[in-house]
Amino acid sequence: MSTINDVSKLAGVSKSTVSNVFNNTKYVSEEITDRVLKAAQELNYYPNKLATGLANKKTYMIGLFLENLGEFRSMHHQIIEGVAMKLNEFNYNVILYIDRDNEKIPKGAKLRIEPIDGAIILDPEIEDIRIKDFVSSGTPIVLVGKAPKSYENLSSLDVDNIEIAYSATKMLIKNGHEKIAFINSKPNLTITSDRLKGYIKALSENQIDFEPSYIYNCDNTIIKAKKLAGSILEKGEFSAIITESDVVALGVYEEAKSKGINIPGDISVFALGGMDYFLTPEVSRVVVDYKKLGEAAAKQITMIIDNNQQSSNLILNEYKIIKTGSVGQVSIR
Amino acid sequence: MSTINDVSKLAGVSKSTVSNVFNNTKYVSEEITDRVLKAAQELNYYPNKLATGLANKKTYMIGLFLENLGEFRSMHHQIIEGVAMKLNEFNYNVILYIDRDNEKIPKGAKLRIEPIDGAIILDPEIEDIRIKDFVSSGTPIVLVGKAPKSYENLSSLDVDNIEIAYSATKMLIKNGHEKIAFINSKPNLTITSDRLKGYIKALSENQIDFEPSYIYNCDNTIIKAKKLAGSILEKGEFSAIITESDVVALGVYEEAKSKGINIPGDISVFALGGMDYFLTPEVSRVVVDYKKLGEAAAKQITMIIDNNQQSSNLILNEYKIIKTGSVGQVSIR
DNA sequence: CTGTTAGCGCCTTCAC
DNA sequence: GTGAAGGCGCTAACAG
Numbered sequence: 001m002s003t004i005n006d007v008s009k010l011a012g013v014s015k016s017t018v019s020n021v022f023n024n025t026k027y028v029s030e031e032i033t034d035r036v037l038k039a040a041q042e043l044n045y046y047p048n049k050l051a052t053g054l055a056n057k058k059t060y061m062i063g064l065f066l067e068n069l070g071e072f073r074s075m076h077h078q079i080i081e082g083v084a085m086k087l088n089e090f091n092y093n094v095i096l097y098i099d100r101d102n103e104k105i106p107k108g109a110k111l112r113i114e115p116i117d118g119a120i121i122l123d124p125e126i127e128d129i130r131i132k133d134f135v136s137s138g139t140p141i142v143l144v145g146k147a148p149k150s151y152e153n154l155s156s157l158d159v160d161n162i163e164i165a166y167s168a169t170k171m172l173i174k175n176g177h178e179k180i181a182f183i184n185s186k187p188n189l190t191i192t193s194d195r196l197k198g199y200i201k202a203l204s205e206n207q208i209d210f211e212p213s214y215i216y217n218c219d220n221t222i223i224k225a226k227k228l229a230g231s232i233l234e235k236g237e238f239s240a241i242i243t244e245s246d247v248v249a250l251g252v253y254e255e256a257k258s259k260g261i262n263i264p265g266d267i268s269v270f271a272l273g274g275m276d277y278f279l280t281p282e283v284s285r286v287v288v289d290y291k292k293l294g295e296a297a298a299k300q301i302t303m304i305i306d307n308n309q310q311s312s313n314l315i316l317n318e319y320k321i322i323k324t325g326s327v328g329q330v331s332i333r
Numbered sequence: 334m335s336t337i338n339d340v341s342k343l344a345g346v347s348k349s350t351v352s353n354v355f356n357n358t359k360y361v362s363e364e365i366t367d368r369v370l371k372a373a374q375e376l377n378y379y380p381n382k383l384a385t386g387l388a389n390k391k392t393y394m395i396g397l398f399l400e401n402l403g404e405f406r407s408m409h410h411q412i413i414e415g416v417a418m419k420l421n422e423f424n425y426n427v428i429l430y431i432d433r434d435n436e437k438i439p440k441g442a443k444l445r446i447e448p449i450d451g452a453i454i455l456d457p458e459i460e461d462i463r464i465k466d467f468v469s470s471g472t473p474i475v476l477v478g479k480a481p482k483s484y485e486n487l488s489s490l491d492v493d494n495i496e497i498a499y500s501a502t503k504m505l506i507k508n509g510h511e512k513i514a515f516i517n518s519k520p521n522l523t524i525t526s527d528r529l530k531g532y533i534k535a536l537s538e539n540q541i542d543f544e545p546s547y548i549y550n551c552d553n554t555i556i557k558a559k560k561l562a563g564s565i566l567e568k569g570e571f572s573a574i575i576t577e578s579d580v581v582a583l584g585v586y587e588e589a590k591s592k593g594i595n596i597p598g599d600i601s602v603f604a605l606g607g608m609d610y611f612l613t614p615e616v617s618r619v620v621v622d623y624k625k626l627g628e629a630a631a632k633q634i635t636m637i638i639d640n641n642q643q644s645s646n647l648i649l650n651e652y653k654i655i656k657t658g659s660v661g662q663v664s665i666r
Numbered sequence: 667c668t669g670t671t672a673g674c675g676c677c678t679t680c681a682c
Numbered sequence: 683g684t685g686a687a688g689g690c691g692c693t694a695a696c697a698g
Contacts, residue, residue, distance in 0.1 A: 001445075001470075003691055004693095005691080005692095013669080014669040014670075015669085015670095015691090015692080015693090016692095017667090017668060018692095019693060019694090020693095025693085025694090026668090027667065028667075028668085029667070029668095032667095046446040047446070047691080047692070048387075048690085048691050048692070049446060049448045050386045050392060050448050050691080050692095051690070051692045051693090052691080053383045053448075053674095054383045054384055054387055054674050054676090054690090054693095055673085055674055055691080055692045055694080056692085057674075059383060061428070076410075077409075080413070080429070084429045084430075084431045085431050085433065088431065093430075093448075094428065094429045095426045095429075096397075096413070096417045096429050097417075097426075098418050100418065112334075112379075113379040113381070113382060114382070114426070115381075115382045115383050115426075137334075336674090336676085337676060337677095346684080346685080347686075348676080348677090348685085348686090349676095349684075349685060350683090350684065350685070352677060353677095353683095353684090356677085358678085359683080359684085360683065361683075362683070365683090365684085380675080380676070381675050383675080384674070384675035384676040384677090384690090385675080385676055386676090386690095387690050387691065387692090388676045388678085389677070389690085390690075667698100668698085669696100669697085669698080670697075670698090671694100671695085671696080671697095672694090672696100673693090673694090674692085674693085674694105675690105677688105677690085678687100679686105679687095679688090679689105680687090680688105681685090681686085681687100682683100
């Protein structure tokens, strides 16, 4: 590997001139610029990023922090993809930090020494040691997913879960459904309460009483979904079910099939959140473009770092509702 | 951020002593060690990774290179996860480089200047510019997925696709199937020919003639799968179908359903490669632990870097065959 | 406009 | 056993 020194010698100029040529930091005559460039090419020279980083106190690396959720969900992959590709576009590198469950950041409070200019943190937690550490060390942060109240002053990015649940519920109501069961995500997550808000909003806008017993909670596994679906379907009380994800919807499907219940004839199903393309049966659902979310996060962190933008809280509204045969119309009330 | 200088002053020792304490590189008396450690703690000092890297010519970062396949497959996610978590364990960081399709490494031949000690490259290509560049710059590489012949001397890691296809086919044969259609992956991929080898091997071991017209090719999209399945099912010639993935298997399922063909009554279905948990209907399939593959790759690259291990070609045999209701027994021949 | 000089923070001989 | 000095490769004043 050749260094700036080699180039300066070959070109017969000083190191700083070479540096200036490469960084456009000062005017250098065209002739000398040419000589430098030629020498650099001949020596196959490229600036050493570590040295540059050390001198500039800037690494051009962003940490992307996420938790290994056991089953790493599709949403995360899309975000990772969006973040990495966008950041690469901006000439930043992405360092991936995946925590183990319940083992939050093995390196303890040493995060601040990671060679990064900023951090993107997925699914921040109420008492997030990573955030604490970055805040105290002044590292710029972007939070993806609902930001805990205690960190409202930080930049964050999320999809509009209230709006999504609202739209979904409204769509069902438009189709004549009133008794709508809601298998929501795990309790005490912000996303869960947001979804509930959207659900309630749609009901009340349509003068339908909210019935708390219609609300269930479930995590994203097909086994639990089936079990829960069993008891819900047995009640025979509902004309539609909203589920927290397509995986849960599949559980409902399976359970319905084994009970001889027809979808959408007997009950309609709508999923909040889908993994898109490979589903069968195709359930009505809302699909969020998480890759775009990742891209937006990437853009946000670079804006903070490079244009020292103030912190901002973005709510992305990029989703679409896909209505398939899983939702039917209720004509007789 | 405090530096080694601050610590040395506070502790009343020289910089090199502090360095020695932190790196166990020379004996330092217990008393002084204590003083240094205490000073470091008080100042919240940690070595600057960039400076360390510059001085050591080692960055403790590994590049993980992959291509954005449009639909980023689950296999990739598992590998990423395995690589990142394992490498973190070894105190390495992972930098994620995701190429756009057909835009192989935008940075051209500048890869060598990435601040990495080694590279893990997923799905290497015959003429892989990334590999070329790393080889010429002496950067250690581990290839994940079938390594092109031209790079056989490099370390690589793959699952045993011959064996997998062989086992799958054998299982079907054991269940009485002889006319087995094979929807293989895209032609001219090594995995495709390996799978074919395994398929043929199982046939010939059981004295079943290989019939080339039983072989089809399909990429991993449900639409194409359905179309292809349509023509295969119409032939009515087969008692079983092996598909290249569970997505393709789903296409077969859907097509069968719309044609009133019963699985496994009329035809059995087996998928080579599965996304596991969220499938419905549950298709018989082979599941490969790609996370382990990623972990193994991580281990391999660190062995090369830290213990300058010779290059090695590992074939991982961690898969399991899951037989569900999608495969039936053929009794009458 | 160009070159000299002094760091960035750390590691590592090499004397003491 | 410990410390002083030089260097990793680059950038940023500051002179010239």
